[in-house]
Amino acid sequence: MPNMSMQKTPMPAQAPEVRNKNFDEVTLGYTPEMAVLEAQRCLQCKHRPCMKGCPVAVRIPEFIAKVAQGDFLAAYEIITSTNALPAVCGRVCPQENQCERECVRGIKGESVAIGRLERFVADYFMEYGTAASKRAEPNGIKVAVIGAGPAGLSCAGDLARRGFEVTVYEAIHKAGGVLVYGIPEFRLPKAIVEREIDSLRALGVKIETDMVIGRALSLDELGEMGYKAVFVGSGAGLPRFMGIEGEGLLGVYSANEFLTRINLMKAYKDEYDTPIIRSKSVAVIGGGNVAMDAARCAMRLGAERVYIVYRRGEEEIPARLEEIHHAKEEGIEFRLLTAPTRLLGDDQGWVRGMECVKMRLGEPDASGRRSPVEIPGSQYEMEVDSVIMAIGTSPNPLIRTTTEGLQADRRGCLIVNEEMATTKPGVYAGGDAVTGAATVILAMGAGKKAAESIANLLLPSPGSEENPA
Amino acid sequence: MYKIVEKRALNEAVTLMSVHAPHIARKVLPGQFIILRLDEYGERIPLTVAAYDRKAGEVTIVFQAVGRTTKMLAALDVGDDILDFVGPLGRPTELEGVHKAIVIGGGVGCAIAYPQARFLHEQGATVKVVAGFRSRDIVILEEEMKAACDELLIATDDGSYGRHGFVTDLLRELLEADSGYDLVIAIGPVPMMKAVCALTKEYAVKTTVSLNPIMIDGTGMCGGCRVHVGGELKFACVDGPDFDGHLVDFDELQRRNAIYRAQEQVDANHICRLAGEIDA
Numbered sequence: 182m183p184n185m186s187m188q189k190t191p192m193p194a195q196a197p198e199v200r201n202k203n204f205d206e207v208t209l210g211y212t213p214e215m216a217v218l219e220a221q222r223c224l225q226c227k228h229r230p231c232m233k234g235c236p237v238a239v240r241i242p243e244f245i246a247k248v249a250q251g252d253f254l255a256a257y258e259i260i261t262s263t264n265a266l267p268a269v270c271g272r273v274c275p276q277e278n279q280c281e282r283e284c285v286r287g288i289k290g291e292s293v294a295i296g297r298l299e300r301f302v303a304d305y306f307m308e309y310g311t312a313a314s315k316r317a318e319p320n321g322i323k324v325a326v327i328g329a330g331p332a333g334l335s336c337a338g339d340l341a342r343r344g345f346e347v348t349v350y351e352a353i354h355k356a357g358g359v360l361v362y363g364i365p366e367f368r369l370p371k372a373i374v375e376r377e378i379d380s381l382r383a384l385g386v387k388i389e390t391d392m393v394i395g396r397a398l399s400l401d402e403l404g405e406m407g408y409k410a411v412f413v414g415s416g417a418g419l420p421r422f423m424g425i426e427g428e429g430l431l432g433v434y435s436a437n438e439f440l441t442r443i444n445l446m447k448a449y450k451d452e453y454d455t456p457i458i459r460s461k462s463v464a465v466i467g468g469g470n471v472a473m474d475a476a477r478c479a480m481r482l483g484a485e486r487v488y489i490v491y492r493r494g495e496e497e498i499p500a501r502l503e504e505i506h507h508a509k510e511e512g513i514e515f516r517l518l519t520a521p522t523r524l525l526g527d528d529q530g531w532v533r534g535m536e537c538v539k540m541r542l543g544e545p546d547a548s549g550r551r552s553p554v555e556i557p558g559s560q561y562e563m564e565v566d567s568v569i570m571a572i573g574t575s576p577n578p579l580i581r582t583t584t585e586g587l588q589a590d591r592r593g594c595l596i597v598n599e600e601m602a603t604t605k606p607g608v609y610a611g612g613d614a615v616t617g618a619a620t621v622i623l624a625m626g627a628g629k630k631a632a633e634s635i636a637n638l639l640l641p642s643p644g645s646e647e648n649p650a
Numbered sequence: 651m652y653k654i655v656e657k658r659a660l661n662e663a664v665t666l667m668s669v670h671a672p673h674i675a676r677k678v679l680p681g682q683f684i685i686l687r688l689d690e691y692g693e694r695i696p697l698t699v700a701a702y703d704r705k706a707g708e709v710t711i712v713f714q715a716v717g718r719t720t721k722m723l724a725a726l727d728v729g730d731d732i733l734d735f736v737g738p739l740g741r742p743t744e745l746e747g748v749h750k751a752i753v754i755g756g757g758v759g760c761a762i763a764y765p766q767a768r769f770l771h772e773q774g775a776t777v778k779v780v781a782g783f784r785s786r787d788i789v790i791l792e793e794e795m796k797a798a799c800d801e802l803l804i805a806t807d808d809g810s811y812g813r814h815g816f817v818t819d820l821l822r823e824l825l826e827a828d829s830g831y832d833l834v835i836a837i838g839p840v841p842m843m844k845a846v847c848a849l850t851k852e853y854a855v856k857t858t859v860s861l862n863p864i865m866i867d868g869t870g871m872c873g874g875c876r877v878h879v880g881g882e883l884k885f886a887c888v889d890g891p892d893f894d895g896h897l898v899d900f901d902e903l904q905r906r907n908a909i910y911r912a913q914e915q916v917d918a919n920h921i922c923r924l925a926g927e928i929d930a
């Protein structure tokens with residue numbers, strides 16, 4: 182008998198007033214009993230609608246059936262046959278827009294908690310499973326991957342599984358991309374990311390940190406070094422600012438800098454040297470995951486008031502539902518339909534306030550979203566001593582401008598075809614470098630796709646040996 | 651890990667170090683920098699490449715011990731390792747087509763200006779170097795600079811060596827005497843660069859400055875190194891570090907560079923992790 186509860190089995194979490202003062206993981210994950218109970222809510226639909234919502238086509242009903250039977254390790258095998266980083270995806274996928282949106286249980290009541298189950302299975306495996314790190318028979322062909330974010334790592338893993346000799350070049354001192362410098366510990370513990378990366382190393386993937394491609398080595402030099410193909414997964418790029426008065430004041434951060442100081446450079450831990458400003462009253466501009474993360478970090482650094490200032494309404498907020506919910510629980514105040522017009526400084530050059538204007542939603546724009554329009558005369562001032570800009574990124578010019586023949590679109594994103602091939606022969610690209618800031622799972626899907634294309638390019642097609650033309 | 655292969659104190663506070671980093675030595679050009687991290691707990695700090703030996707695979711940095719990281723670095727010795735050493739970063743200085751230049755260095759800025767003077771001189775340009783220091787006992791790289799230009803002029807704030815006064819005093823004389831300069835390069839403390847640019851603007855001589863905002867990644871990710879140049883937002887690690895000095899908002903740079911001063915003063919007073927007991 183399926184479990185016909187309309188609600189997802191709740192997942193235990195730290196209490197909001199406790200967790201908003203520490204960096205430990207917010208949600209604690211299911212116990213095996215909870216996982217089985219939740220798995221029993223799945224109706225095992227024959228046409229598998231949920232799978233269509235997953236960018237890497239995880240065989241959802243199959244793995245959930247194994248969970249329901251208590252065979253968690255078999256569930257793990259099923260998930261990892263298409264998704265290399267389940268512990269990460271189970272935590273950070275915007276499930277409500279992907280797999281869970283398509284789930285039939287969501288029509289009346291809440292969908293099956295696919296993400297939570299995926300996370301449970303991955304965590305269970307880490308605790309009790311043993312990695313069968315079968316190294317593939319080496320094929321002797323060298324491929325280079327630029328950037329150790331989700332796109333690059335998934336591409337590297339898939340290539341290594343096919344026997345390629347893969348080297349990942351990473352610009353900073355740690356592999357993981359946004360998973361290590363952007364997404365905070367309390368949402369994605371870094372030990373999990375490290376374990377996933379270790380398992381790639383066990384497959385034979387080499388990771389060279391401190392290597393900035395475009396400066397230390399050009400793409401053409403990689404070719405000269407014997408790499409037969411290159412995958413570019415260099416990520417989203419430089420933070421945008423609004424261009425309003427006062428952005429040069431002290432206490433104004435880009436979300437990337439603020440989060441990097443905290444996550445990568447561990448400014449919240451005493452034993453690290455990294456300095457950071459701890460403010461009393463912080464406004465975070467933007468409504469995406471980046472904004473939620475910055476706001477919740479600011480709160481954990483001891484701010485008394487933290488605001489999310491977003492120019493559209495609740496419906497339009499792009500962040501994951503769970504993050505918005507958690508942020509509210511933790512005491513973050515949402516100022517929606519509000520846009521900053523000017524940052525105000527004191528005589529020492531520090532931010533002391535922010536002038537805002539109220540907005541209303543006008544007609545839908547080209548993207549189909551209703552665009553915000555200023556309400557004349559609605560200006561007011563907020564008292565804040567820190568402002569964090571989380572309004573998006575523009576592509577990093579480094580690789581594009583140092584590589585001949587690599588074309589980008591008007592916005593600066595690399596142009597690729599369906600095979601993820603760029604305009605330069607032998608060079609593939611994917612992830613945020615191609616799409617602009619998107620999601621972990623899309624970046625991983627792109628890396629996978631590129632690995633397949635690279636294999637098609639460099640390996641004799643199966644069967645070609647038996648029937649030579 | 652990157653091994654320190656040479657270390658020399660240039661004065662009480664300024665140290666020269668060469669580090670084995672072949673992949674950087676192979677590629678680096680004047681004006682570019684590296685970012686280093688001493689150990690797991692350390693900050694990432696940028697330092698300009700002052701010289702390089704492509705054959706030996708070595709990169710030379712010259713740095714002033716001003717805070718925690720630079721003091722810990724100064725306490726390391728030949729044979730010790732630096733955990734992370736990334737580069738070359740930033741765009742090389744554009745030095746093509748320059749015939750007659752004045753290169754100005756202020757304090758440790760001389761170490762950064764020196765490779766540019768040398769490069770220009772070797773290309774056949776006429777180069778005057780103006781070097782400013784607080785006093786005689788901290789003059790650095792005098793012989794090296796002398797060999798890299800047609801004329802070296804030194805100024806000290808207290809008059810204990812060379813001309814009594816500031817680099818701008820000497821600069822004004824040079825610009826008065828000869829209107830043929832096509833480039834001034836100024837590298838040093840922000841107030842010095844600002845003063846130089848105010849002066850060269852009067853004489854309408856193109857002036858390049860090398861900016862030193864606080865950085866983290868140095869690859870164009872964090873946005874920490876942002877500066878305003880001609881009203882436009884620029885990122886020093888990918889768009890610079892060299893910019894047209896007549897367009898830079900120096901006041902903002904000066905202010906932003908001091909943002910952690912109070913915090914770092916506290917930190918700098920106990921530096922024991924790497925170096926054992928050190929006097930801060």
Ligand SMILES: Cc1cc2nc3c(=O)[nH]c(=O)nc-3n(C[C@H](O)[C@H](O)[C@H](O)COP(=O)(O)OP(=O)(O)OC[C@H]3O[C@@H](n4cnc5c(N)ncnc54)[C@H](O)[C@@H]3O)c2cc1C
Pocket residue numbers: 273274275327328329330331332333350351352353356357358359360363364392393394395414415416417440470471474501577579580611612613614618619620621622624869
């Ligand atoms: C704060 C924050 C929160 C987010 N939250 C979520 C979430 O909850 N769910 C979700 O699905 N997505 C989230 N995202 C988006 C997601 O993280 C990204 O879409 C994803 O990481 C993109 O992966 P990528 O591999 O393309 O790039 P990145 O993760 O950016 O990795 C790129 C890597 O390339 C390296 N690199 C760049 N240039 C060079 C070079 N020249 N040479 C060598 N290496 C280079 C970089 O250092 C980096 O390590 C979030 C993003 C941020 C910033």
Ligand SMILES: Cc1cc2nc3c(=O)[nH]c(=O)nc-3n(C[C@H](O)[C@H](O)[C@H](O)COP(=O)(O)OP(=O)(O)OC[C@H]3O[C@@H](n4cnc5c(N)ncnc54)[C@H](O)[C@@H]3O)c2cc1C
Pocket residue numbers: 683693695696697698699712713714715716717718719720721758761762861862863864865891907908909910911914915918
């Ligand atoms: C592209 C670039 C190239 C550089 N090249 C050199 C070089 O060749 N030699 C050299 O000695 N220094 C150089 N600097 C400056 C050097 O990076 C800083 O002195 C160093 O980061 C200080 O670190 P710290 O931990 O020792 O001091 P901190 O404790 O961080 O700071 C000590 C004091 O120095 C000030 N300070 C901090 N960061 C900077 C900075 N980036 N610039 C100026 N003052 C700062 C602080 O306000 C404080 O008063 C360069 C900076 C940049 C951005």
Ligand code: SF4
Pocket residue numbers: 234235236237238239241264270271274276279280281295296299622
């Ligand atoms: S990878 Fe993401 S979208 Fe796919 S099933 Fe897992 S949580 Fe859902």
Ligand code: SF4
Pocket residue numbers: 222223224225226229230231232241242245283284285286293295
């Ligand atoms: S749609 Fe929902 S109920 Fe149906 S198989 Fe998928 S997860 Fe189970």
Ligand code: FES
Pocket residue numbers: 864865866867868869870871872873874875876885886887888
């Ligand atoms: S130092 Fe981070 S963008 Fe320049």
